[in-house]
Every structure is written in structure tokens, then in C-alpha cells.
Amino acid sequence: xxxxxxxxxxxxxxxxxxxxxxxxxxxxxxxxxxxxxxxxxxxxxxxxxxxxxxxxxxxxxxxxxxxxxxxxxxxxxxxxxxxxxxxxxxxxxxxxxxxxxxxxxxxxxxxxxxxxxxxxxxxxxxxxxxxxxxxxxxxxxxxxxxxxxxxxxxxxxxxxxxxxxxxxxxxxxxxxxxxxxxxxxxxxxxxxxxxxxxxxxxxxxxxxxxxxxxxxxxxxxxxxxxxxxxxxxxxxxxxxxxxxxxxxxxxxxxxxxxxxxxxxxxxxxxxxxxxxxxxxxxxxxxxxxxxxxxxxxxxxxxxxxxxxxxxxxxxxxxxxxxxxxxxxxxxxxxxxxxxxxxxxxxxxxxxxxxxxxxxxxxxxxxxxxxxxxxxxxxxxxxxxxxxxxxxxxxxxxxxxxxxxxxxxxxxxxxxxxxxxxxxxxxxxxxxxxxxxxxxxxxxxxxxxxxxxxxxxxxxxxxxxxxxxxxxxxxxxxxxxxxxxxxxxxxxxxxxxxxxxxxxxxxxxxxxxxxxxxxxxxxxxxxxxxxxxxxxxxxxxxxxxxxxxxxxxxxxxxxxxxxxxxxxxxxxxxxxxxxxxxxxxxxxxxxxxxxxxxxxxxxxxxxxxxxxxxxxxxxxxxxxxxxxxxxxxxxxxxxxxxxxxxxxxxxxxxxxxxxxxxxxxxxxxxxxxxxxxxxxxxxxxxxxxxxxxxxxxxxxxxxxxxxxxxxxxxxxxxxxxxxxxxxxxxxxxxxxxxxxxxxxxxxxxxxxxxxxxxxxxxxxxxxxxxxxxxxxxxxxxxxxxxxxxxxxxxxxxxxxxxxxxxxxxxxxxxxxxxxxxxxxxxxxxxxxxxxxxxxxxxxxxxxxxxxxxxxxxxxxxxxxxxxxxxxxxxxxxxxxxxxxxxxxxxxxxxxxxxxxxxxxxxxxxxxxxxxxxxxxxxxxxxxxxxxxxxxxxxxxxxxxxxxxxxxxxxxxxxxxxxxxxxxxxxxxxxxxxxxxxxx
Numbered sequence: 012x013x014x015x016x017x018x019x020x021x022x023x024x025x026x027x028x029x030x031x032x033x034x035x036x037x038x039x040x041x042x043x044x045x046x047x048x049x050x051x052x053x054x055x056x057x058x059x060x061x062x063x064x065x066x067x068x069x070x071x072x073x074x075x076x077x078x079x080x081x082x083x084x085x086x087x088x089x090x091x092x093x094x095x096x097x098x099x100x101x102x103x104x105x106x107x108x109x110x111x112x113x114x115x116x117x118x119x120x121x122x123x124x125x126x127x128x129x130x131x132x133x134x135x136x137x138x139x140x141x142x143x144x145x146x147x148x149x150x151x152x153x154x155x156x157x158x159x160x161x162x163x164x165x166x167x168x169x170x171x172x173x174x175x176x177x178x179x180x181x182x183x184x185x186x187x188x189x190x191x192x193x194x195x196x197x198x199x200x201x202x203x204x205x206x207x208x209x210x211x212x213x214x215x216x217x218x219x220x221x222x223x224x225x226x227x228x229x230x231x232x233x234x235x236x237x238x239x240x241x242x243x244x245x246x247x248x249x250x251x252x253x254x255x256x257x258x259x260x261x262x263x264x265x266x267x268x269x270x271x272x273x274x275x276x277x278x279x280x281x282x283x284x285x286x287x288x289x290x291x292x293x294x295x296x297x298x299x300x301x302x303x304x305x306x307x308x309x310x311x312x313x314x315x316x317x318x319x320x321x322x323x324x325x326x327x328x329x330x331x332x333x334x335x336x337x338x339x340x341x342x343x344x345x346x347x348x349x350x351x352x353x354x355x356x357x358x359x360x361x362x363x364x365x366x367x368x369x370x371x372x373x374x375x376x377x378x379x380x381x382x383x384x385x386x387x388x389x390x391x392x393x394x395x396x397x398x399x400x401x402x403x404x405x406x407x408x409x410x411x412x413x414x415x416x417x418x419x420x421x422x423x424x425x426x427x428x429x430x431x432x433x434x435x436x437x438x439x440x441x442x443x444x445x446x447x448x449x450x451x452x453x454x455x456x457x458x459x460x461x462x463x464x465x466x467x468x469x470x471x472x473x474x475x476x477x478x479x480x481x482x483x484x485x486x487x488x489x490x491x492x493x494x495x496x497x498x499x500x501x502x503x504x505x506x507x508x509x510x511x512x513x514x515x516x517x518x519x520x521x522x523x524x525x526x527x528x529x530x531x532x533x534x535x536x537x538x539x540x541x542x543x544x545x546x547x548x549x550x551x552x553x554x555x556x557x558x559x560x561x562x563x564x565x566x567x568x569x570x571x572x573x574x575x576x577x578x579x580x581x582x583x584x585x586x587x588x589x590x591x592x593x594x595x596x597x598x599x600x601x602x603x604x605x606x607x608x609x610x611x612x613x614x615x616x617x618x619x620x621x622x623x624x625x626x627x628x629x630x631x632x633x634x635x636x637x638x639x640x641x642x643x644x645x646x647x648x649x650x651x652x653x654x655x656x657x658x659x660x661x662x663x664x665x666x667x668x669x670x671x672x673x674x675x676x677x678x679x680x681x682x683x684x685x686x687x688x689x690x691x692x693x694x695x696x697x698x699x700x701x702x703x704x705x706x707x708x709x710x711x712x713x714x715x716x717x718x719x720x721x722x723x724x725x726x727x728x729x730x731x732x733x734x735x736x737x738x739x740x741x742x743x744x745x746x747x748x749x750x751x752x753x754x755x756x757x758x759x760x761x762x763x764x765x766x767x768x769x770x771x772x773x774x775x776x777x778x779x780x781x782x783x784x785x786x787x788x789x790x791x792x793x794x795x796x797x798x799x800x801x802x803x804x805x806x807x808x809x810x811x812x813x814x815x816x817x818x819x820x821x822x823x824x825x826x827x828x829x830x831x832x833x834x835x836x837x838x839x840x841x842x843x844x845x846x847x848x849x850x851x852x853x854x855x856x857x858x859x860x861x862x863x864x865x866x867x868x869x870x871x872x873x874x875x876x877x878x879x880x881x882x883x884x885x886x887x888x889x890x891x892x893x894x895x896x897x898x899x900x901x902x903x904x905x906x907x908x909x910x911x912x913x914x915x916x917x918x919x920x921x922x923x924x925x926x927x928x929x930x931x932x933x934x935x936x937x938x939x940x941x942x943x944x945x946x947x948x949x950x951x952x953x954x955x956x957x958x959x960x961x962x963x964x965x966x967x968x969x970x971x972x973x974x975x976x977x978x979x980x981x982x983x984x985x986x987x988x989x990x991x992x993x
Contacts, residue, residue, distance in 0.1 A: 024257070025291075027290055028289040028290075028561075029287075030287045032071070032284050034284065035284070038071055038284075039284050040059060040061040040064065040073045040085075041060045041061035042059075042281075042283060043059050044059055044266055044279030044280060044284060045057075045265055045279065045281070046090045046101070047266045047267060047268040047285075048090045048226045048227055048268060049094065049227065049268060050094055051096070052097070052114055053607070054066065054067055055067075055068075055643075056090070057266075057279065058087035060086050061075065061085045062085040065114070069671070074116040079109075079116055081107070082118055083103070084104050084105045086103055086104040087102075087109075088104075089101060090226045091144065092146055092226060093150075094227060097113075098112070099226065114641070143156065145183065145185050145190060146225075147188040150164070151163065151188075153185070157176070157177075158175070159174055159175065160172070160175050161173070171203060172204070173201060173205070177192065177194065181193065181194050182221050184221075184230040185225050185228050186241060190202075191230075196217075209248060211249070211250060213239075214232065214234070216234065219232050220233040224267060224268055229241075229268065229269055231253075231269070233259055238252075238253050238259065238276070239253060240269050254276060259278070263283065264278055264280055264281075265279055265280065266278070267279065273646070274600065275288070276289075291560060291561035292560050292594055293532075293562055293592050293593070294327075294561055294592070295587070295592050296329075296592075296593060297563065297590040299320070299330060300320050305318050305342070305568065306342035307319050307343060307345035307355075307572060307586070308575075308576055309345050309347055310576055310579070313578060314326045314578060314579075315331075316576055316578065316591075318586070318591065319343075319345050319571075321334030321335045323335055324584075324593075326580060326584070326593050336355075336364045336371075338355070340356060340362070343383075343570060343571040344384055344385045344572055345573070348363075349387065352364060352366050353366075353370055354387075359377060359379065359381050360382070361376045361419075376419055378419075380398060381397060383396045383397060383405065384429045384431065384432060384572055386434075388434055388453070389437055393410035394407055395408045395419060396432070397428075398429075404426055404427070404428075405425045405428045405429055405444070406422075406423070406424055408422055422456075425442075425449075426458070427444035427445060427446040427447070428445050428446075430469055430570065430572075431443035431469060431574075432572070433472050435474055436477075439451070439453070440453055441474065443471065444469060445469075447460055447465045447466060447469065448460075450494070462499075467484040467485075468486060469484055470483045470485050470515070471483045471569060471574045473515075473517070473518065475518055477495075478493045479491065480492040480493070483515060483526070485570075486512060488504050488511050488513055489510065500543070500544040505533065505555065505649070506652050507649060509533070510528055512529045513527070514526075514527040514529075514568065515569055515574030515575040516575075517585070519577060519583060520577075521597065522536060524540065525585075527567035527575065527587075529566050530557075531556060531557045531565045531567075532555075532557075532562070533554065534599070535551060536695075539551050548694075548695050552691075552692045552695040553650075555650050560647075564588045567585055567592070580595075581596050602646035603646075603692035603693070604642065604644040604650055604651045604692065605691045605692065605693070607698065607700065608640065608642045608698060608700035609640070610687070610700065611640075611641050612639045613636065613637070614638075615629060615633050615635070615637075616633055617635075625701065625703060627705070628705050629705070630706075631706055633677065633706075634677060635674070635675075636676075638675075638685070639671060639672060640668060640672070652689055652690060653667070653668050654668070654688050654689070655668055655673055655685060655687045656686050657685050658684045659684060660678070660679045661678060661679060680707060680712055682706075683703070683704040684701055684702075684703055685701065685702045685703075686702075687701075688700075796824070847885050847886050848886075848887070851880075851882070852882045852924070853880045855892060856878055856913050859892070859896055863899055863900065863903055867903055870908055871908040872903060872906055872908060872909060872910070873909075874899075875913065877914045878915045878924075879915070882915055884989075886969055887968075890968060890969055893961065893965060894962050894969075894987070897961055898926050902983070905928065905933075906929060906930030906982075909928065911926065911927070911928045912928075913926050914927070918988060921990060923987060923989065924986070924987045925984060925985065926984070927982065927983070928983055928984075929981070929982040930983060932977045932983050933979075933983055938975045938976070941963065942974060942975055966987065969989070971987050971988060972988045972990065
């Protein structure tokens with residue numbers, strides 16, 4: 012590949028940017044540009060006498076015998092084929108078939124050329140090939156023989172043919188798939204087998220040159236220094252002017268191509284190379300100032316504006332001869348008041364030119380301090396801002412006095428120098444200064460600062476809507492401020508950071524902002540800026556324009572008010588260091604970088620490697636990789652910003668590339684995904700392209716090598732461990748024999764000690780249970796016996812009381828006997844299995860009720876047995892008897908008087924038993940504790956309810972669950988659910 016330095020010869024022209032590229036400045040390989048086309052990927056191709064040249068808007072690349080395999084000569088003929096379908100062919104002098112496809116040129120064997128593109132009769136005359144086929148865009152083509160003109164389909168099927176005699180020097184051209192001819196005197200159309208003469212509107216002379224580009228279906232005319240393209244409008248052939256007043260008569264023009272989308276004209280010469288023509292979008296009006304520097308300006312009429320020099324300019328570039336007023340001023344402030352008077356200033360002097368005198372007479376006011384800005388409020392009041400010399404502070408003065416003797420009065424001090432003032436509603440003035448952006452409440456003389464803009468030099472302020480206040484600064488870009496939400500948005504700048512010095516914002520009627528800087532002009536979608544502020548998008552596309560688009564200089568001026576204008580005829584005007592720049596905002600068409608991105612070639616260790624299907628395969632030992640990333644774009648190169656990101660074993664974040672190249676040194680093996688992206692300009696959207704880079708591992712990095720090493724290591728380890736284990740086993744056998752002989756007696760002793768320890772542990776546990784049970788169960792009968800004996804002792808003469816007492820003594824003694832018997836049975840629980848028997852549940856409950864009946868009667872407690880008399884149950888009767896005994900005892904103890912109910916039934920297909928009393932109830936902690944919830948008692952607390960502890964242990968043996976429901980002073984209900992009992 013041959014990449015050339017970007018050198019060119021540019022010609023100054025009022026209406027066009029004209030750039031010549033040639034071999035003289037080492038850009039083209041040779042100066043004869045015989046044919047020009049654009050392929051469907053957006054690249055411009057040129058056929059020369061020294062190879063093919065591809066142009067992407069930034070670089071020229073030459074394809075010749077040095078880099079195209081099989082090419083035998085570099086002398087090229089004309090392009091032919093179908094550019095829309097990426098089928099472009101041409102021949103060189105030795106009849107090599109060269110195909111242009113996928114952004115590159117290659118030699119195609121003759122037997123692989125499609126039939127419709129083969130040359131059936133190539134006449135070699137005067138060192139050029141006679142093109143006897145002209146292809147249409149619908150896979151049909153015209154054939155030109157010596158006597159006939161015909162239309163064919165792909166398979167050489169003749170559709171129509173007419174007899175027409177001509178010589179090889181006649182000009183056949185195609186437009187909209189219709190073929191025409193100019194025989195030197197008249198134009199002829201061939202359509203549907205008919206021959207008709209035709210005229211071209213606007214062509215009034217035969218003194219013209221015709222340039223034909225049949226691959227692109229374009230025909231050009233050079234008439235009296237003007238360059239035209241032939242178009243069809245309303246069934247007529249017309250000429251459209253592309254270049255005017257530029258003499259090409261001595262340039263030997265032989266080829267041309269016009270890019271309709273980009274509006275760029277390419278003209279090829281046989282001696283001078285390539286001419287690129289772009290229509291200038293902007294007009295610079297130099298004016299009559301000696302230094303050509305302009306600042307503030309105001310609208311004068313629909314298509315005119317007034318500068319501080321007093322000059323009136325028109326948007327077509329004219330400067331009216333006589334200035335409207337004459338006075339030396341500093342150019343930074345210009346204003347029409349509501350009476351039509353003109354206000355301006357010069358350092359510490361303010362002028363007002365009177366409309367009634369045609370701006371000849373004026374008032375003049377001098378101040379001690381420098382005047383920074385003049386502003387008229389909505390109510391017509393004139394304000395003057397000043398800076399206090401030697402300090403950052405300023406002052407505001409207002410115009411007072413009478414109509415005949417107006418004078419300025421001091422109004423208030425401000426802690427800054429005013430640079431710009433605007434007003435949305437009365438009493439609030441939005442003010443820019445060298446220290447930020449401020450809100451002045453005029454009547455209250457109160458100032459509010461926008462914190463986010465502190466210490467920023469505000470150049471201008473633009474208010475589109477009450478909630479959209481746009482602020483430009485010198486050094487920190489531009490901001491959006493919402494006065495209602497107090498939100499301030501700082502916007503990202505362009506890649507060159509030109510927008511850091513933003514001078515002025517003008518909004519056109521197409522939804523775009525135009526922002527001037529010290530280094531060019533930017534166009535940006537207002538919608539994109541608002542979307543960024545609302546966090547809907549993360550980046551912003553800026554369209555950049557520089558002096559090649561029509562400015563006399565890239566340096567625009569700011570720090571003045573107004574800093575730019577949108578006139579009623581939609582023209583925008585800005586001041587600059589070399590005149591005023593004007594343009595029609597509706598006619599400026601953005602040339603966007605909308606083309607695809609291509610990874611076209613890789614250079615590995617200084618050798619070219621082919622990229623196939625967006626995949627690049629590399630060996631592990633490469634040292635340097637260079638990738639060429641391309642995207643055709645024919646606008647300002649600052650608008651094409653390609654970024655790349657790498658994902659893989661080593662990753663890299665988005666970074667901008669330089670000169671369309673990206674370099675890598677040695678990388679670990681693995682699969683990498685290199686993604687390139689660029690902004691297309693459409694709503695700041697990105698276009699992406701991904702290249703897969705596969706770096707093969709070394710043999711010692713492959714999976715099979717690692718598997719082999721693993722197997723070898725595992726096998727070695729296996730046999731080492733196996734030998735070691737064998738040795739250890741033999742040694743252990745000898746040790747075991749010695750240990751067995753020496754410790755046989757010790758083992759017996761240990762076994763005996765274990766049994767003894769277990770028996771002692773069991774006895775201690777039983778003793779603890781017995782002591783607890785005795786303490787718990789005997790306490791109540793003994794207390795009752797004591798109470799009964801005392802009653803009989805105190806009433807010896809009451810025979811009825813004595814009889815009842817003796818009866819109670821008997822009952823209590825019998826109850827005490829049962830308690831002791833239960834205790835003895837309970838002590839055997841740990842030694843017996845949970846033996847199940849079937850018995851009548853009702854009878855068991857009745858037995859227990861009889862035991863407690865006397866005590867219950869004395870406390871006026873009614874005990875109801877609501878269990879079905881036929882209800883039977885299968886479990887350990889003794890254990891359950893102890894459970895019922897304890898539950899009934901607890902219920903009587905905690906019920907001063909009332910009712911105790913015992914019931915049973917089926918719940919979830921399981922038998923349950925419940926006892927319910929109307930006693931004093933239990934506390935929540937006790938209920939949660941016995942319902943097995945995580946309730947932690949303090950060290951001073953004892954676990955309450957000895958009877959419930961016994962019940963809990965027995966139910967665990969019986970595989971049953973207990974649930975307690977209790978309310979203080981209302982009663983308690985205890986439900987036992989038998990999990991395995993039918």
C-alpha cells in the first residue's frame with residue numbers, strides 16, 4: 012500500500028472551494044485521471060496511467076503491480092460495470108481483468124468474469140479501448156456494434172435492437188437507464204426500439220465539451236467556463252450548474268463524477284490530476300473597517316444587519332456605501348431602543364444616536380469607570396453596566412432625567428463586571444460576568460449566583476424558553492441552566508476542545524444551535540443537547556466547519572452584545588476577525604460521516620496479512636500488529652472520530668485512533684474482539700464494526716498439552732502414593748501387632764470404665780428427675796393434707812366438718828399414693844421402650860378426674876370430660892397417664908374457680924387431645940418457651956413449670972407435639988397432637 016501525505020493546491024474562489032491533487036505534489040501516482048467512479052461502499056476510484064487510486068476523503072491509496080498480485084501493467088482504461096451492485100471492472104493495456112470489490116482491486120481470471128461484463132469485441136485503437144457495452148442498473152446492458160444498438164438481459168437475451176450507423180468517436184451516454192448519443196450535431200434518444208431526436212434545455216450553443224461517465228450514469232457539459240451536469244426533469248433533459256466562472260479550457264478535462272449526496276464534484280484531467288470542487292456554504296463579508304475586525308451587530312431589515320462601524324450589510328454579501336452613524340467605539344455593544352435610537356459605547360463613554368435626525372445628532376455621557384455593557388429592559392428602561400477600575404467589582408446605572416436632559420443615575424453596586432444581560436420577565440435580569448452567571452432582582456437590588464458557573468467568564472447568554480437558559484464561557488465550554496429546577500448541565504466538548512472557548516449560540520428554525528469559537532464554527536442538534544441533559548444519551552455529535560467552508564478566518568469574535576443574529580430571512584450572521592460571516596441556515600446541508608467502518612488490512616511484523624470475514628488469525632509469536640481502519644468521509648476530518656475498544660484476555664476502554672491506525676505489540680493468546688465505532692451525526696447515534704482477532708497458543712499453551720502434563724503428573728503421583736501407602740501399611744501391621752499385644756488388658760479396662768460411667772450417668776439423671784418430681788407432685792397433696800387437718804382440728808365438734816375432713820384426708824392420701832406410684836413409674840422410663848397398647852381414652856381421663864375431683868370441688872371447679880366414650884388410642888398408656896395427670900394438676904392449681912374441659916378429635920388426619928381451663932393463664936414468655944420459640948432467659952430466671960418440663964420430655968418419647976395458647980386472666984388451652992398415633 013502507498014499512503015501519501017495530504018498536500019494539495021487550493022484555489023481561492025468566492026463561491027467554491029477548489030483543490031487540485033496531482034503527482035506534482037506527490038499525491039497521485041500520475042497526472043492523467045482518465046475515469047472516476049464511486050463504489051457502493053462510498054470510496055472514490057480513479058483510473059490513471061500508473062495504477063488505480065482509491066480516495067476516502069482523507070488519504071489516497073494506489074493499487075498497482077507492486078501490491079496487486081497478477082497485475083502486469085499499470086496503464087488503466089475506463090471503468091465499466093455496475094457500481095450500485097459492487098460489480099466494477101476495467102482493463103489495463105495488457106487486457107488484465109481488474110475487479111473492484113470490497114474496497115480493493117484484484118485480477119480476475121477471464122473464465123470467472125460474468126458473461127454480461129465480458130468484453131466481446133475490444134478494439135485497440137489509438138491506445139484506448141473502445142467500450143462496446145454500457146450497463147444499466149437493472150442487470151441489463153446496451154451493446155454497440157458498427158451498425159446496431161441493442162438492449163440485452165443477463166443471459167444475452169436480446170430485448171430490442173435498432174439499426175444505427177455511427178463511428179467510434181461519437182458520444183453515447185446513459186441517463187436513467189436510457190441511452191443517448193451526440194453525433195456532433197444533434198442529440199438522439201434510443202428507447203424501446205425507437206430512435207428520436209431530443210433537445211437539451213439551456214444548451215444554446217454547439218461550442219461545448221461533453222464528459223461521459225456511463226458507470227455512474229452521469230454526463231457533464233463544459234460551456235463557456237461553466238461546468239454542468241445533465242439531469243432529467245419533467246421528461247426533459249436540463250443542465251444543472253455545478254461550477255461557474257472557472258476556465259477549464261486548458262486543463263484537458265477527460266473525466267468527471269458528481270456526488271449527489273455530498274454535493275462534491277470530482278473533475279479529472281489528462282495532464283493536471285484531480286480537481287475537487289465543493290460549493291461554499293458560508294459567505295465572508297470583509298467590510299470597510301481598516302482591520303476587518305467586527306463584533307456587535309443588530310438586525311436592520313429582513314435581509315440586512317448593522318455593525319458597530321455604522322456599516323449596513325446585506326445577506327448577499329453587499330456593504331452599503333454610507334455608514335448609518337459615525338463615531339469611534341469599542342465595538343462591544345450595539346442596541347436599538349424602543350424609540351429606534353442607536354446605542355453604543357467606547358470605553359467610558361455611552362452614545363445615543365437619535366432616529367429623528369437620521370442618526371446624525373446624539374447624546375453623549377462620560378463616566379469615571381469603563382462601561383462594559385448597555386441593556387434595555389422590557390419596560391424600556393436603559394441600564395449601563397460598569398467595571399470599577401482596579402477591582403473585580405462593578406456598578407449599574409439607570410437612565411433618568413427629562414426627555415430633553417436625560418442623565419444617568421447610580422443604581423447599585425454589583426460584585427462583578429457585567430458582560431451580557433437578558434430578560435425574560437420584568438424585574439429579573441439574567442446577567443453574565445467574568446465571575447459567572449447571576450440573577451439580579453432589580454427592584455430588590457438582590458443578586459443570586461448560579462453556583463455551578465462560579466469563576467467562569469461568561470461570554471454570552473441565550474434564552475430559548477424560560478426553562479432553557481444557555482450560557483457560553485471562555486475556557487469552560489457552554490452550559491444549560493433551568494431556572495425552575497436550578498439544574499445546571501455542563502456539556503462535553505469536541506475532540507480538539509475548540510468548544511472550550513464558546514462565544515455565541517444562535518438557534519435556527521431547523522432545531523440546530525450554531526456555536527462560534529476561536530477555531531471555527533459548530534452546529535449541534537438542540538434535541539441532542541436536551542437529551543444529554545436528561546441523561547437519555549451519553550455523547551453529543553458536533554458538526555464542525557472551518558475556513559475551507561467559506562470563512563476568511565477560523566477565529567470568530569465574542570464578548571459583545573449581540574454576539575450573533577438570526578435574521579427574518581433565516582440567515583445567520585456572526586462577527587469574526589476578518590469580516591462578518593453570513594449563511595442561510597435552511598440551505599446548509601450537513602455532510603455527515605454516515606459511511607460504514609472497514610478493517611481493510613493488517614500489517615504483522617511489517618508483512619501484510621489478509622482479513623477474512625472480519626476475522627484475523629495470528630501466530631502467538633507475532634511482535635507487532637498494525638491495523639488499518641477506514642471509513643470514507645469527504646467532509647471536514649474533524650467530524651470523523653473513530654474510537655476502538657478491545658475485549659478479551661486483555662481489555663481496553665474506548666480510545667480515539669490517530670491516522671486511521673491502531674497498533675498492538677505482543678498479546679497473550681486467546682480471542683479478542685476489537686470494536687470500532689463512530690458517531691454518524693443522526694441523533695448522536697453510533698455505527699459499530701467488530702473485528703475478531705484469534706491468537707493461536709504455543710504448543711505448551713494448548714489444551715492437549717496441559718491435559719498431557721496433567722495425566723503424566725497424575726500418573727506419577729499415583730504410583731508414588733501407591734508405593735508410599737504400601738510401605739506405610741507394612742509398617743502399620745507391625746505396629747498394630749505390638750500394640751494389640753501390649754494394650755489388650757487396657758482395652759478391657761477401658762470398656763468396663765465406659766459401661767460404669769454410662770450407668771452412673773443414667774442413675775444421676777434418674778435421681779434428678781425423681782427429686783424434681785417428688786418436689787413438684789408431693790407439694791400439693793401435702794399442702795392440702797395440712798389444710799384439711801387444720802380444719803378438723805379447729806372444728807372438733809362439727810361432725811359434718813370432721814366427716815368431710817376425714818374424707819378429704821383419705822382422698823389426699825390416695826392422691827399422694829398415686830403421685831408416688833407415678834414417680835416410681837417415671838423413673839423407669841429411661842429403661843423401657845415406648846411400648847404401645849390400645850385403650851379407651853375416655854376411661855383414662857375419668858380415672859384422673861376422680862383423683863382430682865375432691866380438690867376441684869373444694870375450689871368450686873367443674874371438670875367436664877367431653878371425650879367420646881368409644882374413643883380409643885394406641886400408645887404407651889403409662890406415659891400418657893403421667894402427662895394427663897400433670898396437665899390436670901396444673902389446670903386445677905391455676906384455676907381459682909371455674910371450669911376445666913377435656914376434649915379430643917382429629918386434626919390434619921391426626922389424633923389430638925386438649926385440656927382447657929378458665930384460670931389465671933400463663934405469661935407470653937412461658938408460652939413461647941414451651942412452644943419452642945427462641946426465648947432466652949437470664950441467668951437469674953428459672954425455667955418455670957416443673958410439670959410442663961416432665962410433660963415435654965414424655966411427649967418427646969411419645970413422638971407428640973404440644974401447643975400452648977394462653978391469655979392472662981382468661982385461661983389456658985394446651986393441645987397435644989399425636990404424630991404417629993391413629
